[in-house]
Amino acid sequence: MIDPATALHEILGPKGWLSGSDAEPYQRDWLNRYGVAPLGVATPADTSEVASVVKLCREAGLAVVPQGGNTGLCGAAVAQQSNAVIVSLSRMTAIGNPDLDSGSIVVEAGVVLAALHEALEPDGLMFPMHLGAEGSARIGGLIGTNAGGSQAFRYGMMQDLVLGLEVVTPDGRVWDGLRAVQKDNAGYQLRKLFCGAEGTLGIVTRAILRLYPKPRQQASALLVLPGFAAAVSFGAFLRGEAGEFLTGLEFFSDFGLQLALKHLPDLAYQLEARGDVYLLVELASGSLRVPLDEILASALEWGMEQGLVVDGALAATGAHRAQFWRLREEQPEGQRLEGEQLKHDISVPPAAIARFVEAGAKICGGILPGVRVNPFGHLGDGNIHYNLSPPEGRADFDGKAELFAEALSSLATQMGGSFAAEHGLGRAKVAMADRNRGLVERELMARLKAVFDPLGTMNPDVLVRVSQ
Amino acid sequence: MIDPATALHEILGPKGWLSGSDAEPYQRDWLNRYGVAPLGVATPADTSEVASVVKLCREAGLAVVPQGGNTGLCGAAVAQQSNAVIVSLSRMTAIGNPDLDSGSIVVEAGVVLAALHEALEPDGLMFPMHLGAEGSARIGGLIGTNAGGSQAFRYGMMQDLVLGLEVVTPDGRVWDGLRAVQKDNAGYQLRKLFCGAEGTLGIVTRAILRLYPKPRQQASALLVLPGFAAAVSFGAFLRGEAGEFLTGLEFFSDFGLQLALKHLPDLAYQLEARGDVYLLVELASGSLRVPLDEILASALEWGMEQGLVVDGALAATGAHRAQFWRLREEQPEGQRLEGEQLKHDISVPPAAIARFVEAGAKICGGILPGVRVNPFGHLGDGNIHYNLSPPEGRADFDGKAELFAEALSSLATQMGGSFAAEHGLGRAKVAMADRNRGLVERELMARLKAVFDPLGTMNPDVLVRVSQ
Structure with a gap:
């Protein structure tokens, strides 16, 4: 048997298989906290190539890590082990013609969000998803992280904007769920389940998205x-x-x-x-x-x-x-330029925002007196980016990052909210989820993961750890 | 060991356990097509009683059939075997105080939709779900069937209106997913998965629903x-x-x-x-x-x-x-009073409605010349209730019901739509789903069912058949 890298190179051609220094730009996450050098980076040209890569990796016992625009904040899109292949959909960027009377469009998962906005410009329709990373975030990544953004309270998160999906499953088969209708109750809502699954249940290759009339x-x-x-x-x-x-x-x-x-x-x-x-x-x-x-x-x-x-x-x-x-x-950006910072992606019922900000500040001040709180976000859905800067004159958090994260996540949980509002769990928050969520919930998730991906090769250790 | 009926009677008390003729009103589905006499009907008073019933049934090898208002059109809420217990949430009808500033409310799953509308009347808020059966449909059933109705294109289906859920799982444990936030990406979107699961993955006992300002x-x-x-x-x-x-x-x-x-x-x-x-x-x-x-x-x-x-x-x-x-x-009602009828719950991309109606009429006329087509429904989301009456002067469809259903479902599938838009699959359309949907999809669903309900006791043979 030939070695997997050679085989992948053969399947994908020189444009589709990057290794060595060519793979480096894909290696680290956006916050530069996660990622080791993978075996290589596959950039397949179409769904069937994605399926071939997944199949081959499965047979070779390699982990598969799907990557979109690599702008995620929780480290879900980079490898944690060297025997892994990153699958970047950056070459799958086709945008179909919008169905004007229905308000929908078919796109490949590698489409950059801003490119979709631009493509819709002439048609009087819009895709109502807006967030800071829209110049580089790709549709597949937005689906994988169930992105929210600034208009979520009005138009919904990605799970509300996805009508149909095409997904390569962990065994290398293709699920064709490309229906273009909102009302489809023919069984479990798989299309919703893949939203927010962070590439752990399969690789989204195409999507049918819901469009709205562009305001005048x-x-x-x-x-x-x-x-x-x-x-x-x-x-x-x-x-x-x-x-x-x-x-x-x-x-x-x-x-x-x-x-x-x-x-x-x-x-x-x-x-x-x-x-x-x-x-x-x-x-x-x-x-x-x-x-x-x-x-x-x-x-x-x-x-x-x-x-x-x-x-x-x-x-x-x-x-x-x-x-x-x-x-x-x-x-x-203002906070980044101030120096060291800690990010917390909280949601609480909108009515509880003031209570959270106040109680959070008290708790944080107790952990490290003088710590500076910079809450900003989306009032309509109660999503607070509750970020911290060190006390004036200090460069760091005195090694207390974990204490802040734990205290704030448990406060959000107590208030009926979430410690992972729109950024997801990735690698960064798996342990936090295990602590903040009940056993039944974490077990159901582990079982879900196991049934979709029994070999555990699809984005392992992201979102949930399956105990062996 | 005492027999299960006696044990259930002991757990639930006389108000909570109906058998013999008392159970009869729960036995048949609304269209009077499905349902045999169950062992009895449990009407638990709270979540822990629901859990006890589920646990006991599991140990005794009894099927559990959750029932809401029993207004479903696909037979999902009645028993198909005598060694089954129907669990009706008709006594769990508590409605919490709405959170006015957040726009949300906690309700027990037995709340009738119209009662919720009425309870919200004084508060300037509304729950934007409207459908013909709202006087008897219960929240749990609406969630189980992922109800749509006339405002779905604007406010979404139940899956879009559910923020948090409490569910008794098939092993009799309680999943507490009662978060009151839209943005919660801490793992798989279980709350979405239970919407439309038709009671096959567990029994929804409470929900936090999203409310909207009432129009002026x-x-x-x-x-x-x-x-x-x-x-x-x-x-x-x-x-x-x-x-x-x-x-x-x-x-x-x-x-x-x-x-x-x-x-x-x-x-x-x-x-x-x-x-x-x-x-x-x-x-x-x-x-x-x-x-x-x-x-x-x-x-x-x-x-x-x-x-x-x-x-x-x-x-x-x-x-x-x-x-x-x-x-x-x-x-x-007009069509019902005309006599025999066939109902088809279709969705197509809204732009394709005219094409579907025309092509469907041609196909139906080919199967039974003179058959009368009565399409009505929701233009905004392409949901067509494509119902048929026999040709003028005929009382029946000449035994061709299956032919119509097959032809119309495959036409909807070809057009990128669904043959089960908002009524679900229940018992009525499992075989149709097996025919119209790909193998990968049906297998994923069967595996999902198996992992949530390995013993297959939770609403068996509804939505998907798990091959033994």
């Missing part, structure tokens, strides 16, 4: 609020008053604003007042008959009367709007 | 269209023009209207013109600043200019609106 008008505002409790109340009011148009409800803190302004000199904050919390509100409508500006202005006015809003400005131009968004989008 | 205004119109192609085009236009407000987009045919008017003398059709197709359009908004009537009237005008709409009327009053809805809602 937008209205955006940046608001200054006295605190998180006010933000929660104002958010609930907005959901009632402008629920159908509300497409963005993003928050960040004054500390986050300080960091962003400090480290990104081209950023501008043009309102007069400052507050503890800032809200970026966005409304959008397909109808030009809706007085969006008026609705937003009147909500703002109500907020001010109620003492929930201190100050605010409506974006008068597109450039103005982009400025508002950059204040929110540069939150991670 | 509505606009409804009944439109007359020349044909299905026009309906598809007009529907696509409406999704763009009034996408955010569109909450209803229901269609029925002129034949369906004839049947309803013939058999339900109190029904009124008050428009002048008749056409091949009728559309019931409903817009709703949380904002009083949206000119809903104007948006609807102008869409109607556009449709008339384009020749897509022949006639139409906006509902001026609530009574008027109710009249429109009854025309749509009485479609099943």
